[in-house]
Amino acid sequence: MSGPLRKPEDLTPRVHTLSNGVRVVCDPIPGFQTVALSVVAGRGARFEDPARSGWSHLLEHMVFKGAGGRSAKDIVEVIEAEGGHINAATGYERTSFQVRALKGGLDLGSAVIADLVQRPAMDAGDLVREKQVVGQEIAEAADTPDDFVFDLAQSAAFEGQALGRPILGAPSTIGTATPEALEAWRAALYAPEALVISAAGAVDEDELLRLAERDFGAARGTAAPGPEPTAFTGAVRTVAKRLEQANVVLLLPAVGVKDPDYFALRLLAEILGGGMASRLFQEAREKRGLAYAIDAYSETYADVGVLGVFAGCDAKDAAELAQVTIDELKGLTDLVGEAELSRAKAQLKGAMFMGRESALARAEQAAGQVLVFGRTLDPDAVAEEVDAVTARQLADLTARILAPRKAAVAILGPKAALPAAERFQAALTA
Numbered sequence: 001m002s003g004p005l006r007k008p009e010d011l012t013p014r015v016h017t018l019s020n021g022v023r024v025v026c027d028p029i030p031g032f033q034t035v036a037l038s039v040v041a042g043r044g045a046r047f048e049d050p051a052r053s054g055w056s057h058l059l060e061h062m063v064f065k066g067a068g069g070r071s072a073k074d075i076v077e078v079i080e081a082e083g084g085h086i087n088a089a090t091g092y093e094r095t096s097f098q099v100r101a102l103k104g105g106l107d108l109g110s111a112v113i114a115d116l117v118q119r120p121a122m123d124a125g126d127l128v129r130e131k132q133v134v135g136q137e138i139a140e141a142a143d144t145p146d147d148f149v150f151d152l153a154q155s156a157a158f159e160g161q162a163l164g165r166p167i168l169g170a171p172s173t174i175g176t177a178t179p180e181a182l183e184a185w186r187a188a189l190y191a192p193e194a195l196v197i198s199a200a201g202a203v204d205e206d207e208l209l210r211l212a213e214r215d216f217g218a219a220r221g222t223a224a225p226g227p228e229p230t231a232f233t234g235a236v237r238t239v240a241k242r243l244e245q246a247n248v249v250l251l252l253p254a255v256g257v258k259d260p261d262y263f264a265l266r267l268l269a270e271i272l273g274g275g276m277a278s279r280l281f282q283e284a285r286e287k288r289g290l291a292y293a294i295d296a297y298s299e300t301y302a303d304v305g306v307l308g309v310f311a312g313c314d315a316k317d318a319a320e321l322a323q324v325t326i327d328e329l330k331g332l333t334d335l336v337g338e339a340e341l342s343r344a345k346a347q348l349k350g351a352m353f354m355g356r357e358s359a360l361a362r363a364e365q366a367a368g369q370v371l372v373f374g375r376t377l378d379p380d381a382v383a384e385e386v387d388a389v390t391a392r393q394l395a396d397l398t399a400r401i402l403a404p405r406k407a408a409v410a411i412l413g414p415k416a417a418l419p420a421a422e423r424f425q426a427a428l429t430a
Contacts, residue, residue, distance in 0.1 A: 013200075013366050013376045016209060020219055021193035024212045025366045025376060027200040029359060035201040036359035037099045037109045039117060039216075040367035042194040045167040046092040046301070047224045053162075054169010055177055055185050057090040058134055062182060064088070065126040068115025072126075075112060082108060088116075090167055093301055094371065095189065100360055103202035107211060110197075114215035117190045122179040131174055138168045145247045146312070149412040152237040153249035157306055157408035159233040191221035198367035201359035230304050234406035236425070238418040245312045246413030250325055250424060252401050254298060254305040257372055263348075264389045264397045265298045265305065270344040271336060271394070272296040272328060273309055277343060279328045280309065290317045290324065302372065306408075307401055315413055318420035322409075326427035332398040335391040349383050405429045 013027035045056050065072045079086045084101035086109075097116055099109035141147045151166045158164035177185075197212050232253035255261045273280035273296025284290045291313040299306050313321050355361045356379060366376045407428050409421040 012378070014205065015370055015375060016212075018192070018213060018217050020217060021195075022212065022216045022219060023196045023370055024209060025196060025198040025363075025370055026203055026205040026208050027198070027362055027366055027376075028203050028205070029201050029362070032201040032359060033103050034359060035101055035103060035106050035109075035199060035203050036363040037101070037106060037113065038096055038198045038360070038363040038367050039113045040094050040096045040196045040198065040364070040371065041117075041190045042094050042196070042371040043189045043191075043224050044091045044093050044095050045165070045169075046162045046227045047189070048162055048165070050165070051173060051176065052185065053165045053173040054134070054167070055174065055182065056095060056189060057167055057169065058130065058174050058177055059182055059186055059189065060088050060090045060095055061130050061134060062122060062127060063116040063120040063186075065130060066121035066123060068112075068119045070112070070115065075116070078108065079112060084109065086112065092163060092167065094368065096364060096367070098360060098364070106199060106203060106207060110211040110215045117195070118216075118219055120183075120186065122183050124179050127177065127179055127182070131177070134168065134174055135171050138166075138171060141166070141168060145241070145243055145412050146310075148239075149247040149249050149410050150310075152239065152410035152412065153251050153308070153408050156235040156237045156410055157232055157251045157253075158230055159235050161230050161233075162227055163230050163301065163304070164233075185224075187221040188224035190219075191223035192216070192219040194223045194371075195219065196367040196370045198363040198370070200362040200366070230301070232304060232306070232404075232406060232408075234404075234408050236408075236421045237410045238421055239412045240415040240418060241412055243413045246315045246318045246411060246417030246420070248309075248311045248313065248318055248321065248417070248420065249408075249410040250309045250322070251306045251408040252308075252329075253404055253406055254307040254401055255300070255397075256303045256305050257300040258302065259305075261393065261397050261400075262300065263386050264393045265300070265307065266348055267341070267344045267386070267389055268332065268394055268397060269296045269298040269307060270347055271340060272307075272332065274344070275347060279331070280325065283328060284311070284321055284324050288320070288324065290314075290321045294321075313417075315415075315417035318411065318413075318417035319423040322420045322424035323427050326424060329398065329402065333395050333402070335395055338391070341389075341391055341394070345386050345389070348386055352382065352386075353379065402428070
């Protein structure tokens with residue numbers, strides 16, 4: 001005989017706060033046989049000063065070299081022996097440690113991540129070797145055109161600021177890190193007031209709270225200060241390289257995640273170049289054959305954001321592609337039709353709800369929402385916000401994005417493609 005059905009309100013993620021400031025989110029999903037645990041620190045590369053550029057990413061590597069008495073091999077083997085997986089990621093505004101496990105694996109996952117975050121070994125020999133590994137990662141990114149061109153664009157958009165520096169840092173800055181200095185950075189980066197423990201799937205709330213108190217209740221440390229306000233500067237970065245295609249990234253100043261126009265920005269990117277029915281795909285690829293790959297997207301941070309376009313094209317077509325991009329953008333200052341807007345809303349909501357079918361995505365999403373808003377957001381309420389965006393709001397936002405007449409342009413590829421940067425800037429200011 002099955003047990004009583006849970007009421008819808010019982011399935012809403014609940015947020016708790018430990019006495020030291022660590023926040024805990026529990027999101028049970030009926031029928032799941034696995035659990036996802038994310039321990040997310042609301043600190044990342046954006047909080048680094050120039051001398052510590054890349055330290056957050058280096059630290060993420062170092063904690064896996066040994067923690068809580070376990071060796072690097074032990075950390076992985078103990079999780080995988082129970083059918084689980086462990087991973088981590090460093091971004092500009094947060095650092096995340098993740099465990100996927102079978103039902104019942106929460107205890108071990110929590111204990112291992114707690115050791116990584118609070119009790120890494122920081123062995124000097126390991127640090128020397130890991131600097132070499134990260135150095136190779138930096139070199140690999142520089143050798144990968146569709147990685148390097150985004151770093152170029154980011155540096156052009158936020159020149160001289162933390163958001164303009166690569167998350168990986170540079171050999172010169174990671175080379176200065178010592179075990180003692182990196183340990184001090186760990187205490188600031190993973191301080192309890194910046195931590196969110198988020199679990200989704202086969203999770204029991206009472207067990208999660210007990211484990212959170214056991215593993216993180218004694219965490220101490222003072223969080224790294226908030227980042228300096230960031231401004232979109234705009235600049236041009238071009239690098240001539242013997243490649244088959246030109247890699248082009250165009251960025252314009254947009255809004256941050258807390259801005260009332262956040263969902264309008266997401267919809268604007270969808271209409272501009274979010275899918276095969278989008279304006280850029282139809283005009284640049286289908287009608288003119290200028291690019292095999294072309295995509296528009298939005299990237300948002302706490303206080304700023306960008307509207308971006310990426311394309312891979314023949315060098316001789318780069319200038320025309322730049323002109324088409326601006327033409328399509330300026331066309332969005334006119335009201336979009338109801339059918340086009342409705343399609344974009346359906347695509348955005350579809351992506352949002354499909355993403356929630358992954359326990360790990362839900363755990364990460366909930367942690368991010370708590371870090372930004374202090375609470376989780378109801379998916380149905382978010383969908384209503386998407387539906388409430390009007391054609392006028394989109395047109396006004398487009399005008400707002402174009403008004404500064406600033407852009408960050410990055411082009412990597414054959415020399416013949418580089419003049420496209422001037423074409424884009426001229427079209428923007430015309």
